[in-house]
Structure formats: C-alpha cells, structure tokens
Amino acid sequence: MASSLFGYETLVHALAGATGSVVGMAAFYPLDTLRSRQQVEESNKLQGSVWELVLKLAKEEGLESLYRGLCPVLQSLSVSNFVYFYTFHGLRRSSVSKSSALKDLLFGVVAGSINVLITSPLWVVNMRMKFDKNLYNSLFEGLCDVFNKEGVKGLWSGTLPSLLLVSNPAIQFMIYESIKRNLVAMKRFDTYSAFLTGAIAKAIATTLTYPIQLVQARLRVGKSLKPLYDEVKSNPLVLFRGLEAKIMQTVMTAALMFLIYEKVVRLVLTIMRVKITKK
Known part of the structure; x- marks a missing residue:
C-alpha cells in the first residue's frame, strides 16, 4: 500500500492534475471573477448574459478587474489540485479490489476532505483579494494578516460548506472515471x-x-447570510445566482484540465517506462 501511495505514478497524476487545473483556470478566469461577484454582491447591476456582463465589467472597471487576484488563485489551485489528485489516485492504486463508481465516489470524498482541511486558508485569502486589489500584496501576507486579526477561525471560515462541497469533485470524478x-x-x-x-x-x-x-463564497469574504436568507424566502432561485457564469467557467476549465492532465500523464509515464525498459 505504501508503495502505491508514494509511487512515482501517483506523483505524476498529482503534477499533471495541478498543471491542467492552472492552465484551465488561467484561460477562463474572467468567468470565475464574474461568478464570484454575482454570488457575493447584493447589487442588481450584474444582471444579463455572461458575455454582456464580462464586457460591462471590463468597460466600467478596466480589463485588469477581470483578472484581479489571478496569481493567488493559481497558487492556491495548484496546491489544492496536487493534494486532491495525489490522494485520489494514491487511494485508487492502494485498493486491491476492482474499480467501481461507488469506490471512486468514496475516494473522491476522502481526497476532497483532506484537500479542504489543508487548503481552506488559501482560498479564504484569495477570495478576499479578488474583491479588494489593495488588500494584500501576496498570499502569505494575507494568511498572516487574517491569522493575526481573526485567528484560526478566520483562516478556516467557510470550512463546513467546503466539507459539504467535497461532494462536487467526488461526483465529478465518479462520473468522469465511470465514462x-x-x-x-x-x-x-x-x-x-x-x-x-x-x-x-x-x-x-x-x-x-x-x-x-x-x-461558501459569502462566508469566505465575511458576509452575513441573513440578507441571502431573506431573499431566498421570497425567491428560492436566488440560490442559483451566478450559475450561468459558474457553469461556463467550471465546465470549460474542467474540460481543458482533463485534456491536459491526460496528455501529461501519458507523456510522462511513456517516457519513464521507456527509460526503465532501457535499463
């Protein structure tokens, strides 16, 4: 089991997953910015089609506003996906029984839970940086500041919904691996x-x-859930505010991530097997 958890193939999967996720996010980051703002802001100004809103934000606030917080997001994402892919594929390789959709779902939940507990502070900080470009100069500065002002509780704010959200990548990987x-x-x-x-x-x-x-998004930026609760009582569809942008961003990001991931895994494993064969 240990050799499977710490084997080079598990490491290859983790590095490939991290690489693919960074490229995918960088390519479609403006959609993620729009989605975050629709989730958190109370204003009705962010109404309309996705592309209309992206162009509107670029015109009113400048093109750079669409890429605010990109660097810390990519840093957090690379760490997050490395942990997730490493844990998921390590568990799969350690399993002696045949792969199945149910096992993939279980491994996804475990990998997601470990990932959340390790990387939540990174996402708390970069979510805040996305809404205030002058807040912190770096991810590390943000981590130190939140810890000093809010303690451990502040760094792990939104962890409960994050743990509930391990169902997202778990479902995603279950469906992906099954197909x-x-x-x-x-x-x-x-x-x-x-x-x-x-x-x-x-x-x-x-x-x-x-x-x-x-x-989760509202908790990470320190917003009260009461206004959201009041809105939901009159219009339950408020819970899906920003879904269009989120679907477009995550679907395209995930699709590009898996394409790059599969290519990198195949390339690296092929090269390594050729070297082993020559020896």
Whole structure:
C-alpha cells in the first residue's frame, strides 16, 4: 500500500492534475471573477448574459478587474489540485479490489476532505483579494494578516460548506472515471474524449452542488447570510445566482484540465517506462 501511495505514478497524476487545473483556470478566469461577484454582491447591476456582463465589467472597471487576484488563485489551485489528485489516485492504486463508481465516489470524498482541511486558508485569502486589489500584496501576507486579526477561525471560515462541497469533485470524478472506463473498454478513449467527458462530469456536479458554493463564497469574504436568507424566502432561485457564469467557467476549465492532465500523464509515464525498459 505504501508503495502505491508514494509511487512515482501517483506523483505524476498529482503534477499533471495541478498543471491542467492552472492552465484551465488561467484561460477562463474572467468567468470565475464574474461568478464570484454575482454570488457575493447584493447589487442588481450584474444582471444579463455572461458575455454582456464580462464586457460591462471590463468597460466600467478596466480589463485588469477581470483578472484581479489571478496569481493567488493559481497558487492556491495548484496546491489544492496536487493534494486532491495525489490522494485520489494514491487511494485508487492502494485498493486491491476492482474499480467501481461507488469506490471512486468514496475516494473522491476522502481526497476532497483532506484537500479542504489543508487548503481552506488559501482560498479564504484569495477570495478576499479578488474583491479588494489593495488588500494584500501576496498570499502569505494575507494568511498572516487574517491569522493575526481573526485567528484560526478566520483562516478556516467557510470550512463546513467546503466539507459539504467535497461532494462536487467526488461526483465529478465518479462520473468522469465511470465514462472513461466504458470508453477505454470500447477502445474509444482519447484526449478529446477526456475534454468532453470532463465537461459533462463537471456540469452535473456543479449544478447539483451550486447553492452550497454560493453560501461558501459569502462566508469566505465575511458576509452575513441573513440578507441571502431573506431573499431566498421570497425567491428560492436566488440560490442559483451566478450559475450561468459558474457553469461556463467550471465546465470549460474542467474540460481543458482533463485534456491536459491526460496528455501529461501519458507523456510522462511513456517516457519513464521507456527509460526503465532501457535499463
């Protein structure tokens, strides 16, 4: 079991997952900015189609506003996905029984829980940096400031909904791996299939868990949930505010991530196996 958890193949999966997620997020970051603002802000000015709103923000606040907080987000995302992919694939390789959708779901929940407990402080800080460009100069400065002012509780604010949200990547990976197994059995799985499969898996997972994501976003920036609760009483659909932008951003990000992930894994493992064979 130990050799599977700490083997080079597990490390390759983790590095490939981190790389793919960073590229995917960087490519579609303006959509993530829009989604965050729709979740947190009370203003009705962010109404309209996704692309209309992206152009509106760029015109009114400058193009740089769409990329505010990009660097800390990519730093946090790389750490987060490294932990998730490493844990998920380490557990799969350690398992002696045959892979199944239920096992993938269980491994996804465990990997997600470990990831949340380790990386929550990173997301608390970069969420705040996204809304105030002058708040901190670096992720490390933000971590120190939140700890000094709010203590451990502040760094892990929003952890409960985050733990509930481990269902999101768990569902995503369960669907992805299930479809992948079937396509591999039919010898029809390639990197482009990975793109489409990743998109489908993420779309389903995001839609099912979106209300929890909205609550999580508000807690991370220190917003009270009372105004949201009052709005939901008159209009329950408020819980899905920003879903269109979130679906577009996460689906395209996840699709690109899985495409790059599969390519990197295949390339690195092929090179390493050739070297081992030559020896």
